[in-house]
Amino acid sequence: MAEHACKGIDLNSDTGERYSFQKALGEEKLFQNITSANIACGFHAGDPVQMARTVRLCREYNVQVGAHPGLPDPLGFGRRNMEISPEELEYYLLYQLGSLHHIARSLGVPVKHVKLHGALYNAVTKDEALSREVIRIVNKVDRDMILVAPFGSVMHRVALDLGSRVAVEAFADRAYDRTGALVPRKVEGSVITDPGRVVERVLGIVRGEVTTIEGLILRIQADTICLHSDTTGALSLIENIRRALANENIPVVSMDQLV
16 A cells, blocks of 8 residues: 555545535635545536536646536435436436536636546446446546546446546545445444544545444555535645645645546
């Protein structure tokens, strides 16, 4: 793991997850501290104007742009399971990827990665057929596009088998179980809110380990760590994480430089 740590770590955040008429404070601070942004593409959240505003922030602060497509479920924020056909999956993804691509291109910024959102993200972690279908669809858009997947997940394995670029993701503020899966949000302790613990977990993840909700030490690998921007005190926490990484001489770079 030391070799991986020397290469550095990417810090990503899910962004643009509101509508353009809604105000947000402190966004600039977020973009000053992350290296990759997963931009909502209008299905679970966001709209074209908000997508453009978020791409401009990425351009201003040299943050890598990525698509964050989800299921057409704005009321459930894309977190509810939906039964959709392969045809629906293909064109839901192509619609969202195409929208962000053309908005970003008009602003002179490339879209470098794809991170699925919510229920769709969770589904591909354990479904090989679905993972293969998602990869096939993304490859139709750009074979050099980076796929973001949890370490050890079915999506991670399938992407490697198919020779796709894949960035392995870990979560600083979410609990893991003994199998390496995220603990469902409805379970007590699934979201870690103590700032000190979150910083410690980031440093542990970079070293290659994380403590599970059962208290076990789990070996893990990560190219990118997700930092949620909508939790209480998130912006201050992200600054603390950057300082902790700097103190450990761990480079913070975009995932495009790591995979």
